[in-house]
Amino acid sequence: MTGLLAFKIVYSSNPILYIAITILVFISFWIFFNIFDELLFFSPILYFYLPDDAIVGFVFTNIIALLLGIVVSMNIYLIKNLKLKIGKSLISGSFLGIVTSACASCSSIGFIIISTLGGAGIVATAFLTNYQIPLRVLSIGIMIYAIYAINKRITGSCIVDKDDSNDKVKS
Numbered sequence: 257m258t259g260l261l262a263f264k265i266v267y268s269s270n271p272i273l274y275i276a277i278t279i280l281v282f283i284s285f286w287i288f289f290n291i292f293d294e295l296l297f298f299s300p301i302l303y304f305y306l307p308d309d310a311i312v313g314f315v316f317t318n319i320i321a322l323l324l325g326i327v328v329s330m331n332i333y334l335i336k337n338l339k340l341k342i343g344k345s346l347i348s349g350s351f352l353g354i355v356t357s358a359c360a361s362c363s364s365i366g367f368i369i370i371s372t373l374g375g376a377g378i379v380a381t382a383f384l385t386n387y388q389i390p391l392r393v394l395s396i397g398i399m400i401y402a403i404y405a406i407n408k409r410i411t412g413s414c415i416v417d418k419d420d421s422n423d424k425v426k427s
Contacts, residue, residue: 262407266333277332278325285321293317316392323399330406
């Protein structure tokens with residue numbers, strides 16, 4: 257029940273703003289991930305292609321993009337209303353989600369990494385390619401933990417008075 261309380265606090269405080277932030281971040285990263293996984297093309301026409309072997313990765317990138325939207329909007333709420341600094345949850349979960357969701361060898365990113373870093377780029381590209389699905393699952397876990405940590409900060413910063421019949425929240 258307390259997990260839903262943080263979502264209720266954030267998204268009811270200014271629903272248009274926080275829902276818009278969540279949707280904007282989701283759409284931005286959905287486009288970003290699908291371009292780098294070579295599922296979405298803009299040239300010569302707008303085209304989306306999902307082969308059978310990319311379905312699992314596509315589902316994971318959708319989950320990661322949604323979780324990124326939620327984490328970013330809830331962290332903006334924390335920074336704006338509770339005057340807290342950016343926590344490790346936003347940085348680690350968001351960064352790992354972005355890095356692991358873009359297939360390094362599936363797109364031109366692999367060539368950029370290899371040409372920039374040489375042999376180390378080959379090792380990094382091979383690592384990201386071989387362990388792409390486990391890294392995406394790990395990034396989903398980190399994002400879920402980030403939401404849990406944000407939830408704890410939001411609900412821990414207020415006292416709920418259950419003796420009162422109106423269930424007032426005191427800050």
